[in-house]
Amino acid sequence: MAQRVGHEQLTRQALRLAIRGVVQGVGFRPFLFRLAAQHQLAGWVRNTSWGVELEIEGLSDDLEAFVCDLPLQAPPIARIESIARESAQPTGAEQFVILLSQAQDGAYQLISPDIATCPDCLRELGDPADRRYRYPFTNCTNCGPRFTIIEGVPYDRPLTTMRAFTMCPDCQREYDDPADRRFHAQPNACPVCGPQVVLCDQAGRPLARRDEAMRLAAEWLRQGRILAVKGLGGFQLACDATNPEAVARLRQRKQRPHKPFAVMVADLAQAEALALLTDAERELLTSTAAPIVLVRGRPVPLAQAPLATGIGPDTDYLGLMLPYTPLHHVLLGDVGRPLVMTSGNLSEEPIARDNEEALRRLGAIADGFLWHDRPIHARYDDSVWFVPHGGAQPVRRARGYAPFPIRLPFHTRPTLVCGAELKATFCLTRDNYAFVSQHIGDMQNLETLEHYRESVGQYRELFHVVPERVVYDMHPDYETRRFGQSLPGERLAVQHHHAHLAACLADNGLTEPVIGVVFDGTGLGLDGRIWGGEWLVGDGRGFQRAAHLQELPLPGGDAAVRKPYRIALAYLQALGVSAEGVPALAGVPSSQREMIERMVTKGIRAPLTTSAGRLFDAVAALLGLCPETSYEAQAAIRLEVAADAHFSGGLPYPYEIATAGTPQTWGSAQPWVERTQVVQLGPLFSELVADVQRGVTVAQMAWRFHLTLAHIIRDLALSQGKESGLGRVALSGGCFQNRLLLSLAVPLLQGDGLQVLLHRQVPTNDGGVALGQAFIAHYQTAGPAGGCGSRRRE
Ligand SMILES: [Zn+2]
Ligand SMILES: [Zn+2]
Numbered sequence: 001m002a003q004r005v006g007h008e009q010l011t012r013q014a015l016r017l018a019i020r021g022v023v024q025g026v027g028f029r030p031f032l033f034r035l036a037a038q039h040q041l042a043g044w045v046r047n048t049s050w051g052v053e054l055e056i057e058g059l060s061d062d063l064e065a066f067v068c069d070l071p072l073q074a075p076p077i078a079r080i081e082s083i084a085r086e087s088a089q090p091t092g093a094e095q096f097v098i099l100l101s102q103a104q105d106g107a108y109q110l111i112s113p114d115i116a117t118c119p120d121c122l123r124e125l126g127d128p129a130d131r132r133y134r135y136p137f138t139n140c141t142n143c144g145p146r147f148t149i150i151e152g153v154p155y156d157r158p159l160t161t162m163r164a165f166t167m168c169p170d171c172q173r174e175y176d177d178p179a180d181r182r183f184h185a186q187p188n189a190c191p192v193c194g195p196q197v198v199l200c201d202q203a204g205r206p207l208a209r210r211d212e213a214m215r216l217a218a219e220w221l222r223q224g225r226i227l228a229v230k231g232l233g234g235f236q237l238a239c240d241a242t243n244p245e246a247v248a249r250l251r252q253r254k255q256r257p258h259k260p261f262a263v264m265v266a267d268l269a270q271a272e273a274l275a276l277l278t279d280a281e282r283e284l285l286t287s288t289a290a291p292i293v294l295v296r297g298r299p300v301p302l303a304q305a306p307l308a309t310g311i312g313p314d315t316d317y318l319g320l321m322l323p324y325t326p327l328h329h330v331l332l333g334d335v336g337r338p339l340v341m342t343s344g345n346l347s348e349e350p351i352a353r354d355n356e357e358a359l360r361r362l363g364a365i366a367d368g369f370l371w372h373d374r375p376i377h378a379r380y381d382d383s384v385w386f387v388p389h390g391g392a393q394p395v396r397r398a399r400g401y402a403p404f405p406i407r408l409p410f411h412t413r414p415t416l417v418c419g420a421e422l423k424a425t426f427c428l429t430r431d432n433y434a435f436v437s438q439h440i441g442d443m444q445n446l447e448t449l450e451h452y453r454e455s456v457g458q459y460r461e462l463f464h465v466v467p468e469r470v471v472y473d474m475h476p477d478y479e480t481r482r483f484g485q486s487l488p489g490e491r492l493a494v495q496h497h498h499a500h501l502a503a504c505l506a507d508n509g510l511t512e513p514v515i516g517v518v519f520d521g522t523g524l525g526l527d528g529r530i531w532g533g534e535w536l537v538g539d540g541r542g543f544q545r546a547a548h549l550q551e552l553p554l555p556g557g558d559a560a561v562r563k564p565y566r567i568a569l570a571y572l573q574a575l576g577v578s579a580e581g582v583p584a585l586a587g588v589p590s591s592q593r594e595m596i597e598r599m600v601t602k603g604i605r606a607p608l609t610t611s612a613g614r615l616f617d618a619v620a621a622l623l624g625l626c627p628e629t630s631y632e633a634q635a636a637i638r639l640e641v642a643a644d645a646h647f648s649g650g651l652p653y654p655y656e657i658a659t660a661g662t663p664q665t666w667g668s669a670q671p672w673v674e675r676t677q678v679v680q681l682g683p684l685f686s687e688l689v690a691d692v693q694r695g696v697t698v699a700q701m702a703w704r705f706h707l708t709l710a711h712i713i714r715d716l717a718l719s720q721g722k723e724s725g726l727g728r729v730a731l732s733g734g735c736f737q738n739r740l741l742l743s744l745a746v747p748l749l750q751g752d753g754l755q756v757l758l759h760r761q762v763p764t765n766d767g768g769v770a771l772g773q774a775f776i777a778h779y780q781t782a783g784p785a786g787g788c789g790s791r792r793r794e
């Protein structure tokens with residue numbers, strides 16, 4: 001024994017470790033405490049403004065075993081980005097202790113997104129003997145609110161919206177005990193000391209509190225009433241998803257006639273009863289982020305009560321999610337039916353956050369309010385994912401993901417990146433991180449603008465970024481650009497589709513040049529025209545516009561988006577194809593026809609566009625699927641669904657490729673290709689009209705149209721690949737939310753030996769544009785090595 005002590009003294013060593021990543025508020029220090037005990041090590045650990053710092057001392061073998069086990073056994077929601085180690089002086093310490101947090105000016109750390117209720121908390125929630133039985137705010141270091149309650153760092157209770165709640169002795173004991181699951185769980189709470197729910201009537205008058213409020217809320221929902229429910233990052237509107245009248249009433253009050261509603265089901269079994277799930281979809285649904293997942297509904301549900309048809313009238317896909325807070329778990333359990341859970345807003349406004357605000361904005365929609373007294377610091381929508389051909393992609397990135405950063409393949413300067421205009425997100429960069437914000441929304445109303453400005457402030461504060469430059473889209477009318485221009489610093493304007501290409505590169509951690517096929521609604525081109533069906537060859541340094549869809553007139557400009565039949569008429573007119581014998585267009589009054597004809601022939605208020613989104617609109621209208629739209633991409637969704645039902649072989653429609661002059665170029669792009677190619681759409685529309693006249697089924701025409709686009713995408717990418725020697729194709733833009741298009745285009749491209757890059761971490765729609773802008777900015781202003789020649793200042 002004495003010998004052993006002597007040996008220990010001889011080889012006692014010490015190590016200092018600095019761990020960065022999401023390592024606070026996730027049970028990291030108690031984990032280190034246990035791990036140190038397991039390996040008989042002494043020392044200390046503390047939170048800092050940048051992560052976790054610790055010193056351990058003991059036998060050298062034990063130290064090495066500790067370092068080896070650390071990343072392998074870390075808590076489930078922790079994310080270790082780096083561990084730096086250096087040797088230290090042993091102090092002869094005999095215990096492992098947890099020291100007070102240390103704040104440092106200017107330092108920053110990664111912040112955990114909010115995490116869905118963990119299995120341990122769920123067990124307590126359902127256990128009548130537990131002190132947290134049915135308590136809607138149960139959480140622990142493995143789950144619960146984080147980003148939505150954090151006002152500053154280090155992450156400690158006084159810097160969260162929980163500071164108003166003083167812990168009771170029981171909670172405090174858990175909080176202080178390193179062996180407890182709730183050790184330093186900042187949102188720790190129980191029915192005695194924590195937040196409470198209240199059920200209010202339409203005018204905000206309290207009717208019931210605590211558990212009685214939960215039970216009454218469930219009763220109301222079962223009766224078909226609409227409730228505004230305060231969740232994690234704002235209010236949701238809830239109603240019985242199996243009750244057609246309730247769903248119809250919600251649609252009418254929310255002024256949302258067709259856009260699909262998300263549905264929350266009690267558990268995975270209920271999800272399986274309603275939808276045909278794949279393994280990837282199951283994994284997403286049950287992940288700690290618990291997003292909405294767009295899944296294929298069962299033609300014949302196995303559930304006792306089928307969902308109301310009004311949930312998603314345009315599509316056979318359902319947006320499903322599982323409960324992610326204790327409040328949702330209790331509510332779903334009590335109601336016993338799936339619930340519509342849609343954002344608490346009016347059409348495209350941001351989600352309502354505070355009780356007062358909800359009362360003002362949702363009072364005319366909801367029959368009552370189920371709210372609580374835990375303030376929400378950051379607005380935070382539900383995330384949406386889908387799993388098309390090629391793997392899972394986000395459609396909307398918010399709860400469960402932001403503000404965790406996207407890792408960039410380089411170190412970059414502190415930059416504020418303003419993003420696009422629709423589905424706006426912004427991004428702050430620092431070191432090799434892009435802190436892409438949660439989904440903010442369409443910048444078309446004051447509320448969204450305010451939400452955007454406020455969120456930029458929050459991110460700057462949390463991640464201590466003082467931007468040296470500001471980056472935005474070239475479009476002069478974008479509010480995001482106006483915001484960027486109001487700030488000091490170096491400035492850079494980025495072309496929209498170039499940003500899409502770059503976003504897909506950044507998303508895949510690549511920097512090499514690619515052929516970017518960008519299909520979306522609109523974006524301002526280098527020539528001042530509206531682009532949207534583009535083949536760009538390049539990388540972060542610059543691009544060449546190698547090919548595009550034919551330019552066609554958009555009668556009335558952006559307003560035409562709401563009336564696809566006008567686009568169909570204008571396209572046919574411009575292409576010299578007669579609309580005779582097309583039933584879907586026959587009913588258009590001659591006055592309107594003549595007006596569109598005048599606009600097209602004289603070029604008045606009919607800007608030219610290469611938009612792929614508008615091509616979908618025109619074809620959908622031609623086939624009689626969608627004369628008018630009530631939400632974005634509705635026509636394209638109906639066209640995809642119409643085709644899906646058919647599915648067969650067949651041939652693509654004919655199209656021609658014309659060659660034009662030298663490609664337009666931006667930045668320091670290499671001359672990859674010599675000529676611009678233009679896809680002529682006359683033959684496609686002639687054949688489509690002939691098919692309509694022949695009475696070919698809509699399903700067949702819709703399917704052949706998708707096949708045609710897939711062939712066009714492949715043919716041009718292949719020819720550019722041959723000319724440039726590039727072998728990678730990046731697919732980006734909102735049109736690639738189309739599953740059918742992806743399932744046809746990706747195998748065609750791969751079949752010809754091209755490697756296909758798809759989005760993985762940010763949406764393929766404009767929600768991903770901010771990341772692309774950040775990527776490009778790095779190369780445009782990166783200093784001596786970064787290609788300053790292409791820098792553009794304004
Ligand atoms: Zn938990
Ligand atoms: Zn308590």
Ligand SMILES: [Zn+2]
Pocket residue numbers: 496500520521522523733734765766
């Ligand atoms: Zn776009």
